Structure formats: C-alpha cells, structure tokens
Amino acid sequence: MDPANLLILDAVILIIATIILSYFFIKDIFKKKKKPIKILKKKKQ
Amino acid sequence: MEISIIDYIIIVCYFILLFIIGFFVKKKVHNLNDYFLAGRRLTLPIFVATLVSTWYGGLLGVGELSFNYGLVNWLTQGFFWYLVYLFFAFFLANRIRKSKLYTIPDQLERFYDKKSRFLGSIFNFIMVTPAAYILSLGLIFNILFGWELWISIFVVSIVMIFYTIRGGFIGIIYTDFIQFILMMAGVAMIIPIAVQKYGGFDFLVTNLPETHLTLTGGWSTQLILVWGLLAFWTLADPGFYQRCYASKDDKIPKKGILIAIGFWFLFDICTTFTGMYAAAANNAGLLSAEATTSYLSIAGSLLPPVFLGLFLTGLIATVMSTVDSFTFLGAMNISHDLYKNIFKPNATDKQVMNATKIGIFITAGFAIILALFFKSIVTMWYTIGTIGISALIVPILFGFFYKGKKSPIAAVSSMIFGSGTSLSWMIYGYLNLDQWGWPQYIAGIEPLYPGLLVSLLVFIVVNIIHVRGMK
Numbered sequence: 001m002d003p004a005n006l007l008i009l010d011a012v013i014l015i016i017a018t019i020i021l022s023y024f025f026i027k028d029i030f031k032k033k034k035k036p037i038k039i040l041k042k043k044k045q
Numbered sequence: 046m047e048i049s050i051i052d053y054i055i056i057v058c059y060f061i062l063l064f065i066i067g068f069f070v071k072k073k074v075h076n077l078n079d080y081f082l083a084g085r086r087l088t089l090p091i092f093v094a095t096l097v098s099t100w101y102g103g104l105l106g107v108g109e110l111s112f113n114y115g116l117v118n119w120l121t122q123g124f125f126w127y128l129v130y131l132f133f134a135f136f137l138a139n140r141i142r143k144s145k146l147y148t149i150p151d152q153l154e155r156f157y158d159k160k161s162r163f164l165g166s167i168f169n170f171i172m173v174t175p176a177a178y179i180l181s182l183g184l185i186f187n188i189l190f191g192w193e194l195w196i197s198i199f200v201v202s203i204v205m206i207f208y209t210i211r212g213g214f215i216g217i218i219y220t221d222f223i224q225f226i227l228m229m230a231g232v233a234m235i236i237p238i239a240v241q242k243y244g245g246f247d248f249l250v251t252n253l254p255e256t257h258l259t260l261t262g263g264w265s266t267q268l269i270l271v272w273g274l275l276a277f278w279t280l281a282d283p284g285f286y287q288r289c290y291a292s293k294d295d296k297i298p299k300k301g302i303l304i305a306i307g308f309w310f311l312f313d314i315c316t317t318f319t320g321m322y323a324a325a326a327n328n329a330g331l332l333s334a335e336a337t338t339s340y341l342s343i344a345g346s347l348l349p350p351v352f353l354g355l356f357l358t359g360l361i362a363t364v365m366s367t368v369d370s371f372t373f374l375g376a377m378n379i380s381h382d383l384y385k386n387i388f389k390p391n392a393t394d395k396q397v398m399n400a401t402k403i404g405i406f407i408t409a410g411f412a413i414i415l416a417l418f419f420k421s422i423v424t425m426w427y428t429i430g431t432i433g434i435s436a437l438i439v440p441i442l443f444g445f446f447y448k449g450k451k452s453p454i455a456a457v458s459s460m461i462f463g464s465g466t467s468l469s470w471m472i473y474g475y476l477n478l479d480q481w482g483w484p485q486y487i488a489g490i491e492p493l494y495p496g497l498l499v500s501l502l503v504f505i506v507v508n509i510i511h512v513r514g515m516k
C-alpha cells in the first residue's frame with residue numbers, strides 16, 4: 001500500500017474529529033442556563 | 046498565484062464575520078472575570094477548540110521548515126512538543142486550575158514576591174508578543190492583495206483589535222471556534238488533492254533530497270535538541286495557563302490537553318507533508334515556490350476556486366487566532382500584572398478593563414514594530430523563545446515542584462542571569478557571522494543551553510545561601 005493513503009486517511013480523520021468537536025461546542029454554547037430566579041424563590045420558601 | 050473573485054469574497058466574508066462577532070459579543074461581558082477568563086466557564090469542547098486554534102499560529106514558519114528540511118519539522122515542531130504537552134497535562138494543568146489565578150506572574154508572586162511578579166511580567170510580555178504571527182499575516186496579505194507589508198499588517202491589526210477590545214476573552218473564544226473549523230478544513234483539504242495530482246509517496250522520494258525523508262533532516266543533534274528544549278515553552282505559555290484558569294472544573298484542562306494533542310498530531314502530519322509536497326513539486330519543475338510562502342504557492346496551484354478561498358481563509362484564521370489571544374494576554378500583562386498589582390492596587394474593575402483596552406493597543410503596536418524589523422518568522426520565534434524560556438522556566442518549575450523554602454532573590458537572579466546569558470550569547474553569535482551569514486556561537490553551542498544552565502545554577506546557589514541566611 002502506498003503510504004500516501006495514510007496521509008489521506010489522516011486528513012479524513014481530522015475533518016471528522018473537527019465536525020464532532022464542533023457539534024459539542026455548539027451544543028455547549030447554546031445550552032440553556034439554569035434560571036437563578038427559581039432557586040432564589042425556593043430559598044425564600 | 047491566480048485568485049478568483051469568489052475566493053476574495055470568502056476572505057472578506059470571514060473578516061466581516063469577525064466584525065459581527067466583535068459587535069455582538071460585548072453584551073456577554075458583565076464583569077472583569079468575564080472579560081479576562083470568560084467567567085471561568087469553559088467546557089471541554091470549548092477548551093479544546095480555543096487551545097488548539099490559539100496554540101497553532103506559525104503556519105508559515107512550519108511551511109518554511111518542512112519545505113527546507115522535510116520530516117524533521119514534525120520531530121521539532123510536533124513530537125517534542127507532544128511530550129511537553131503530556132507533562133503539562135499530567136503534572137501542571139490541575140495545579141494551575143486549582144490556584145484560581147489569572148496569569149503566570151500571579152503564580153510567581155504566589156511562589157516568591159512582587160518583584161518576581163514584576164520581572165516575570167516583562168518576560169511574559171516578551172513571550173506573548175505576537176510579532177512573528179503579525180508578520181505572517183502581513184506576508185499573506187502582501188501576496189494575496191499585493192498591498193505593502195505595513196498596510197497589510199495595519200489592516201489585520203485593526204480587525205483583531207476591534208473584536209478583542211469589545212469581547213475580551215469571550216470574543217476570542219467565539220472567533221477561535223470559527224477559526225478552528227477553518228484551519229482544520231483548510232489544511233486537511235490540500236493533502237488528498239496533492240496526492241491525486243502529483244502522485245503518492247514515490248513522487249516525494251524521487252523529487253526530495255534524502256535528508257527530507259529522515260527524521261533528523263541532516264541537522265546536528267545539538268540543533269535538534271535545542272528545538273526540543275524550545276518545546277519547554279509550553280510550560281511557561283500564558284495561553285495554556287489562561288485556558289486552565291478559565292476551565293469550568295478541575296478535570297477539563299487535563300482531558301482537554303490530551304484531546305488537543307490528538308488534533309495537533311493529525312494537523313502536524315498534514316502541514317509537514319504539504320510543505321514537502323510543495324518542495325518536491327518545486328524541485329520537479331511543477332511549481333515555483335519559496336520556502337516561507339510555500340503553502341500559498343501549492344494551494345494556488347492545486348485548488349479550484351472556492352476551495353482556494355476556504356484554504357486561504359483557513360491559513361489566515363490559523364494565524365489570526367494566535368494573534369488575538371497573544372495580544373490579549375500581553376494586554377492582561379499590562380493591566381492585571383503591572384497596573385493593578387504593582388502600580389495601582391486599589392484600581393476598580395472598570396479601570397482595569399480600560400487599562401486592558403489600552404494594553405491591547407500597546408501590545409499590538411510593539412508587535413507591529415518588531416514584525417517590521419525582523420525578516421524571518423523562524424528567527425523571531427527562536428529569539429523570543431530562547432530569551433523567554435531561559436528566564437521563566439526555572440523559577441516556575443521550582444515554584445510548582447520544590448517543596449522546600451523558596452527565595453524570591455533566587456527567582457529574580459535566576460531570571461536576570463538566565464536571560465542575560467542567552468541574550469549575550471546570541472549577540473556574540475550575530476556579531477560573528479560565518480560566510481553564509483549564520484551566527485557563530487561560542488564553542489558552537491546554541492544560546493538556550495547556557496541560558497538555562499545559568500538560570501538553574503543561579504537559582505540553586507542563591508536559594509541555598511538566602512534560605513540559610515533567613516534561618
């Protein structure tokens with residue numbers, strides 16, 4: 001096998017890994033934050 | 046290199062996107078903690094994306110090395126660094142995160158005293174100077190748009206300053222994400238096309254000197270080891286520290302660095318072989334390329350419109366993500382380490398934030414002057430790295446790992462004598478150039494060795510004497 005195929009494989013894995021990380025990045029950025037008001041209300045009760 | 050209008054549009058869109066992020070990100074900043082460390086809320090994916098993109102900035106320098114010397118680029122710019130990253134992940138990352146500080150000089154004050162902080166801040170500032178990266182961007186723009194180098198540098202700096210000032214570290218994180226995707230996609234797309242167009246491994250074997258395909262590249266062991274020692278830069282790299290401080294919990298820095306090593310490994314293979322393909326094509330008469338700009342030449346020759354635009358944007362993004370982070374770190378050095386902690390301890394958060402904004406201008410201005418003065422990106426890395434490392438590594442490592450009593454005088458002396466030795470050694474070498482214009486150092490020894498050795502010896506001797514005196 002031509003070792004150059006490993007280079008192509010390397011590039012493909014890099015792209016896939018980037019897509020996966022980007023998915024989790026976006027998920028974290030748009031994750032809804034817990035509402036602090038509710039916690040305060042509970043404490044008051 | 047022929048660039049179509051669509052490629053230019055892609056590049057311009059990227060800059061517009063950075064402006065838009067800069068415009069909207071300001072509302073996310075509520076206090077100084079947000080501005081400096083994104084509220085210490087970095088999750089694992091955010092940590093990895095911002096670390097990977099920030100850390101990798103010297104793409105043209107890597108192109109220069111792999112074009113000229115081949116696989117040794119991977120050894121000196123990859124392998125040695127992975128070892129130090131591993132050390133950082135397992136032995137330092139958690140300690141840094143737990144200290145809940147802001148900067149490296151904060152650590153120096155924790156270990157020693159305010160004088161150590163002050164001196165450390167100056168060396169820290171030298172290490173984060175983004176001059177080499179600003180020069181890279183200037184060269185890219187010079188080639189792409191045909192602008193004068195100083196105009197290219199000026200335009201790039203304006204965009205970077207805009208979003209960094211407005212969003213601080215949060216702005217950097219958002220833009221780093223865009224830049225992370227672009228740099229990975231840009232670098233990954235060129236290798237399959239190069240293999241398809243030029244041929245497989247045989248093409249490299251036929252058209253490259255033998256040394257290009259050996260891990261040592263025909264370099265002396267000493268020179269390889271000096272580059273290996275430069276990898277210790279990581280242990281005093283403010284970008285690594287900043288991201289560890291900003292992590293959401295104690296486990297993220299270690300895990301994040303390990304994942305980042307995986308990305309760097311894949312990325313380094315692509316960059317090294319892209320430079321080697323450029324050299325081989327150049328030797329075969331299929332491409333006209335120069336070492337420093339070899340990536341631009343090979344991309345221009347191989348990639349169709351749109352792909353070329355994406356690659357060029359990826360190239361710019363790779364460097365841009367480092368320029369913004371380093372500029373911000375330099376500014377934090379000025380505002381947090383010097384202004385707030387040395388000159389005006391009772392400064393309010395607002396005053397510190399304003400000082401940081403002024404610091405961004407000062408850091409960028411200093412880097413621009415250096416970038417216009419130096420001509421080689423690799424030389425600039427080497428010079429800055431040698432001086433900074435020989436000053437900071439010893440006091441930092443003793444601070445973290447030495448359990449006995451530590452003398453502040455030992456730390457200050459070690460920084461002064463270590464960096465002074467490296468600098469004098471370097472100046473001597475440049476005053477005695479050989480017939481090819483290379484510096485000739487005393488006994489052929491590279492400046493980093495005596496610098497580190499003197500720094501270590503001075504620290505140990507002064508520490509023993511001073512600690513005994515304190516008793």
